[in-house]
Structure formats: structure tokens, C-alpha cells
Amino acid sequence: MASRYDRAITVFSPDGHLFQVEYAQEAVKKGSTAVGIRGTNIVVLGVEKKSVAKLQDERTVRKICALDDHVCMAFAGLTADARVVINRARVECQSHKLTVEDPVTVEYITRFIATLKQKYTQSNGRRPFGISALIVGFDDDGIPRLYQTDPSGTYHAWKANAIGRSAKTVREFLEKNYTEDAIASDNEAIKLAIKALLEVVQSGGKNIELAIIRRNQPLKVTLWEAEADGSREVRSSKLT
């Protein structure tokens, strides 16, 4: 039955499925894992940094991107789709700042991205965006936020979540280990993100990239090499 209703995005199957949207969610699982943690005074995004080909410029391979000074996003899925969504979101952030003279709230830009994704599930001749995104940041009121969007255009706020390959395993780890104690301090939250990624990384913890935003401080991206017991920072670099 699936094969008769899964070719066109605008066609529901008799049992109410939009198969193209569900297949887009499979495309998300082909991307490497990204994890997001919302602490008390910090938000953390962690990804496994992909090993690049020998002749490829490492700087141009990015899984975490800044949408504005106070908001950043990690994605999993089709690289080209992510580039398009990120560009639209960045333009919207600046447009909002020029129009209302206030930076966007994290919820606003998440809603914008989710609405964009939903439009592509309802247009003929187009396909959904094959990415899920984790969007983190601090609003003006100083409250940390973490949102997740998926190809269907839904968005929800989370305390901690993971997307991409083996996301389910990471989420189960977070459900067991995300406690008030675990996020009591900034370092504990960072350690939790690294430990969650270590559950599923392929490279044995050699290449974990973290994006950290602390309250009233700019975004910081650092590269980590982690082992099962502890972790040490390898080098820091500012996100351009």
C-alpha cells in the first residue's frame, strides 16, 4: 500500500500517513549524531566532528552554525537542505532586528524554521527538507532555551535531546542521566553532553565539537578529545 501513496508529497495514504515526510525523517538518521543540553546557566550543543577528505578544507565542513550572536543551531541530515534553511534563518534574524529593533527570541526563530519546513510538506512538486535541527540560545530575559525541529515542521522545547544517527540511544542515556545535579554547574552540563556523545561516536571520542553559550557571554566553539573516564580540551576556536 505504501508504494502507491509515497511518491507525491501532497497525497495522504488511506491510513493517514504522509510517507514523504516519514522518509525525510529516515534521511535525518543518515546524518551523524548531535546532542543538545539545556543547563541552568548554559546551553551546550555537541556533535561528532566528521573526518574530512585529505584535500578538503576542514573549515568549510560545519555541523554547528550561528544564526545570530545569541542563537546557534546544529543539524542532522542533508547538508544542502541545511545550508538553505540556515541562510533563510540568518536573513530573518537580521530582518527582525532591523524591523522591531530587538534580536529574535529563540522561540521566534525556531517557529520561523518550523513554518518554513511545514510549507514544503504542503506544496506540490517539492519535497520536505531532510533535516532536523537543535536550536539553542538565551533570550533577553536570561532564560536558556533548547528547541528541536523535524522535517514535518513540528517544533518542541526540550531539556535535552539528540538527533541524527543512533539518536534514540543517546536520548535514552539522557533520560537516565539528566538530573538537577547533572546540570548543577556549567562543567557538569558540558560533561553530560560529552558522555552522551561517547555512547555512540564512531571515532572513539577523538573528535567532539561543542558549542557553548553561557548567560551574557558570546558563543564559543571548542574541539574536544574525550575518553570514557574524563575529557580534556584540545583547542578553542571562535565560530565565524
Add this chain to the structure above:
Amino acid sequence: MAATFFGEVVKAPCRAGTEDEEEEEEGRRETPEDREVRQQLARKREVRLLRRQTKTSLEVSLLEKYPCSKFIIAIGNNAVAFLSSFVMNSGVWEEVGCAKLWNEWCRTADTTHLSSTEAFCGFYHLKSNPSVFGSCPRKNMQITILTCRHVTDYKTLESTGSLPSPFLKALKTQNFKDPACCPLLEQPNIVHDLPAAVLSYCQVWKIPAILYLCYTDVMKLDLMTVEAFKPILSTRSLKGLVKNIPQSTEILKKLMTTNEIQSNIYT
């Protein structure tokens, strides 16, 4: 076939009418050259079993030299990675031969000089216990097959998002009396390709055989998928063959890094 404005693929009606009868007849007649080309292609596509060093045919000596009690087949890169890092890492395994074949999808045109890395299948036997391995049906032989399948092939009432992937399912022949280390594959799921062929053969010839099928999200080489095969190490088929699990895990990690082929399409 044609695509509509909405992106559906539909069968387009053909306006060419029926084909010319004369053209059909010509197509059916086979010239001697066609026959020659077809025979050459069939010879090229033959599957050959070769001994390791001498490259002579393996089949006859296999029957005499290597009677066996346990035969383990791994199909697919995750199953092969599991076998090579966990089972073949413990003890000394000797390569006794390989199977080579060629078809139109192979990248090399040269069929006579395929290196061992291009072999379709390698045969190994355990030096310390030569009864583990074999290729012919004998009494008291037990066959274990390991393979992977994408989780979207798994038919279930639950949505695939809620399945604990990767997970293991088993399917065994009537003569296999030992319990499986995981739940059996339920209907209406079916097994395809080579594992199905081997299992059917074993069922017909009353050989005890069990297939362990890992349903996974990731079909390329993946640590989580390979580790999903671990419960099999406690079964009677593989017990005693695996000595050092932590060391095997390290070898597996090394295999991951050397085999990492990064695609730019997905990040």
C-alpha cells in the same frame, strides 16, 4: 512511465501501437556471434573457488581435508566486521581459500588477476580446532548465518521510530534444537537473498542452521550495529570461539576509523 505535476509516477499510455512483426522476428534470431558472446560472458561469470596460495581449485580438497562441525557465514559489512573483530581475533584463523566471481557491475575488466581483497568471499578455518569450518553438508554440522537488514524492511504495527534499533531477530531450521539468544522473526517478515538461500538449503537437507538478522538504521559499517550481534557470543555455536572481548572492541574501533568513507551529502 511519466511524472505528473504533483510528482507521482504513473504509467503513460503508449501511442506507438503494436510493434512491427518483422522487427520482432529479427530480434529473436540469434546469430553465431551472439551465441559466442553469450558463452564467453557465461564463462567469465563463473564462480571459482580457489586455494589460497596455489590458486588451484578448492572444491575437491575441501571435501576431503576439512570436515567440519560449525560453519559460520557473515553476509554484509557489519556482520563481517563483527566476525573479524570478535571471533577471528581470538585464536589463529588460517585462510584456506576464497571465492572469486565477476559480473558486469565489477569495476575491473580483468578476471584472471583479481587480488585477494577483491575476492567475493574468503574461507577461513580455526587452526587450533580444524573442525570449525567446512563447505559440504555433513552429519553433526551446525550453521550460523549473520546478516543485516534496514529497519524500514521490518513490518510491524508499531511505528519504526519507536523500535529499539538496532535489534536482533532469529530464524532457525527445524533441526536446530538449541534456543536462540534473541526473539524469533515474526510474520509477515521474510528473509531475502543469500541468507534465505542458505537457510532454505539447510531446511531441505535437514542441517541444523540458525540465521541471526540485525535490523538497523545504518547499513554502512557502524559500531552500534556490530555490537548488536554481541548476544550471539553466548550461544553454543560461538561459545569458546571468543576469548578477549575488550580487545575485540578495540580492534573493531580501529576497523571503523580505517573504513570511514565520508559522504558530503549527509552531515
